[in-house]
Amino acid sequence: MNYKQQVKAMQPALIEDIKALCAIDSVYDAATVADNAPFGAGCRKALDAMLALGAKDGYTTHDVDGYAGDIEVGGSEEGICILGHLDVVPVQENEWITPPFTPTIRDGKLYARGTSDDKGPLLAAYYAAKLFHRNYPDCSKKIRIIFGCNEERGSSCVKHYFEKMPACEMGFTPDADFPVIYGEKGTCGIVIGGKYAPGTVLEIHGGTVANIVPQRCEAILAGTSPAYREALDAYLQKRTDVTAELEAADTDTRIVMHGQAAHASTPHLGVNAIAAMCEFLSTVCDSPLTALVADKLMAHDGAQLGIEKVGQLGALTMNLGILHYDGEQAQITLDLRIPHEIDAPAMAEQVRAQVKAYGADLNYSHGRALIIDMDSKLIRVLDEAYREEEPDGEGPQAIGGGTYAKAATNCAAFGPSFPGEDTHIHDSNEFIDLANLERATAIFYRAIEKLML
C-alpha cells in the first residue's frame, strides 16, 4: 500500500476517535477549576481522553499539571513537535442543526464543536505520526504530539508546558489553514471601561469571548414607546444583514439583535451584532456609550479610530467582541490583529485619547507578531508537502495570527482548512469535511516524513 491508501484505511478509526473527543464539552469553566484542572472539568476530561489514547497505543505520555499533555511517538531522540489544542469556544446551542457535543455525520461532513478547531486536526496529525512510526519503526527520533487546554483563552497551557518540558526544535500546529503560514500578525487586547447613568438604555449584553465576532446582542430600553418599533423597522430596512426581535413588557422593552459569528481575525466574514445594536440605539437615544461604539468602534479596520494600516503581513483588523452594560458600569472588549510595523502601546494610547472623550478609559495587553524565514527548511518542506496534494496551490501565507506557533520555537501553523473552505470555526455548526480530513491527514504524513528523514 502507498501512503495514501494507508491514510484511507485509517479513516474509520480516526473518525471514531474524533467523535469520542468532540463529545466532551471542553469549554473553559471557571466553576470547576481545581488542582490539575486549571481550566475546569471539561478540559481535564478531554486531556484524560487524549492521554488515554496514547497509552492505549503503547506510547509514553505526560500530563503537565492539567495545562497540557503530550504523547511521544517513535524513538528517543528529539525530532519534531506537533501542537494542537483540546479546549473549544462556547456554543449557542439553539443555533446548531445538530447538538454541538453529539458528533453527527451529514452529507460527508462531521458536525460538532471542535471537529475543525482543533480536536479533529490534532487527531489527524496523531494518526499521521502513528503511521510514520509504523512505516519507519527504526527511526531514532520521536514525534511529540503536544496538546494544550487553553488555546482559546491565551495559550497559557503551552507556555506552562514549555517551562517544564524540552523546547520544540522544529514543528507545526494544525490549527489554521493551508498553505503553510510563515507570518502571524501581532495581537492587542483592549478592555474599555466607563460608568454611565441609565437613560433610555438600561442594559446591553453582547458577545461571549473576545475572539469571536458576536452574533447576538440584547438591550433593555426604558418604557414601551411605539417609536422603538418604528425606529427598529427603519433600521432593518437599511441593514438587511441583521435581524432583530422586539418584545415590550410592562415597563420596558427588550430588543435582541442577530448578526453572524466569525473568527476575530477575519471580522469581515461576520456581522457584528453589538455594533449593529449600538448603531441602532444611537438612532433612538443619545447615550455616550452607544455613541462611542457607533462613532469609533464599528469599522473592523480601525478606520474610525484612525489606526487602520496595511503591513507586510496584511491589514489591521479589529473585533468588538464583548459589551456588557448593567445600568451603571460598561465594559467593552476589543480583539485587534496588528501588522508588525505598528507599535502596539502607541496605538493603544491613540485609542485611549479617543475613548476618553466619551467618558471611558482602557487597559490593554499585546503580543508579538511572528515571521519565519521563507527559505528555512521548515517552511520549504511544509510548502512541498502541501503542493504534492494541491499542485496549483498558493505559496506560504500570512494570517491574523494567534496560533501556538508563537508559543513554541521554530514552529509554523499548517492546515487543516483548505483555501476557500469555511468550516464554521468559532461559529455554530462547525464541521470537518471528511474528504478534506483525509487529504489533510495525507499532507501531515508527508510533512512528517520530510521533516523527520
Ligand SMILES: [Zn+2]
Ligand atoms: Zn484553534
